[in-house]
Amino acid sequence: xAGVTQTPKFRVLKTGxxxxxxCAQDMNHEYMYWYRQDPGMGLRLIHYxxxxxxxxxxxxxxxxxxxxxxxxxxxxxxESAAPSQTSVYFCAGQRxxxxxxxxxxxxxxxxx
Amino acid sequence: DQQVxxxxxxxxxxxxxxxxxxxxxxxxxxxxxxxxxxxxxxxxTFLISISSIKDKNEDGRFTVFLNKxxxxxxxxxxxxxxxxxAVYFCAASYQGGSEKLVFGKGTKLTVNP
Numbered sequence: 001x002a003g004v005t006q007t008p009k010f011r012v013l014k015t016g017x018x019x020x021x022x023c024a025q026d027m028n029h030e031y032m033y034w035y036r037q038d039p040g041m042g043l044r045l046i047h048y049x050x051x052x053x054x055x056x057x058x059x060x061x062x063x064x065x066x067x068x069x070x071x072x073x074x075x076x077x078x079e080s081a082a083p084s085q086t087s088v089y090f091c092a093g094q095r096x097x098x099x100x101x102x103x104x105x106x107x108x109x110x111x112x
Numbered sequence: 113d114q115q116v117x118x119x120x121x122x123x124x125x126x127x128x129x130x131x132x133x134x135x136x137x138x139x140x141x142x143x144x145x146x147x148x149x150x151x152x153x154x155x156x157t158f159l160i161s162i163s164s165i166k167d168k169n170e171d172g173r174f175t176v177f178l179n180k181x182x183x184x185x186x187x188x189x190x191x192x193x194x195x196x197x198a199v200y201f202c203a204a205s206y207q208g209g210s211e212k213l214v215f216g217k218g219t220k221l222t223v224n225p
Contacts, residue, residue, distance in 0.1 A: 042217035103155030
C-alpha cells in the first residue's frame with residue numbers, strides 16, 4: 001500500500017517549458033487536490049477533483065491545468081512555466097464523507 | 113483575506129515542557145478543524161482533529177482545544193520532545209465546502225534538548 005505518491009521528486013525547468021506532475025493514490029480516495037507551498041504562505045490550493053472526470057479551480061489556479069481521467073491519478077500541468085511557479089507542490093487525497101486529507105511527499109520545482 | 117490565521121511563525125520550547133500552538137479563524141461556517149505536522153522535505157501528515165460539537169480532543173501527548181465563541185483553537189503538546197520539532201499547520205473545513213481544507217500559514221516549532 002503505497003499511499004499517495006508523486007512523480008517526479010525534483011525538476012528544473014526553463015521559462016516557457018511545459019511539464020506534467022503526476023499524483024497517484026491507492027487508497028480509493030474520491031477527492032484529490034493539488035497545493036503549492038511557498039515560504040511564509042502556507043499551503044494554497046491550486047485545483048481539486050471530487051471524482052473521476054471532474055476538476056475545479058482552487059485559490060491559485062492561473063497557469064495550471066489538471067486532469068483526472070482515472071480515479072487513482074491526478075495530473076497537474078504547466079503549459080508555459082514561469083519563475084513565479086517555482087515552489088514545492090503537494091498532492092493530497094481524501095475519502096468522501098471524511099475531512100482528513102493524506103499528502104504525498106512533494107515535488108520541488110524550480111523554474112529558471 | 114485569510115480565513116485561518118496562525119499568528120506565530122515560530123515557537124521555541126524546552127524538552128519536557130508544554131508547547132502551545134494557536135490558530136484563529138474568521139469563517140463561522142467552519143465546523144471541522146485539523147492539525148497537520150510537516151517535517152522538511154516531506155509532505156504534511158495528519159496529527160489530530162476536532163469537530164465543532166466538541167471543545168476538546170486528546171490523543172496521547174496531543175490535545176486540541178476549540179473555543180467557538182472566540183473562533184480560536186489551540187494544540188497542546190505535553191511533554192514536548194525534540195522529535196516534535198516541525199512546522200504545524202492548522203486547517204479548517206465546513207459542510208458544503210466541497211470537502212476543501214483552508215490552511216493557516218504554519219508555525220515552526222523547535223523543541224530544544
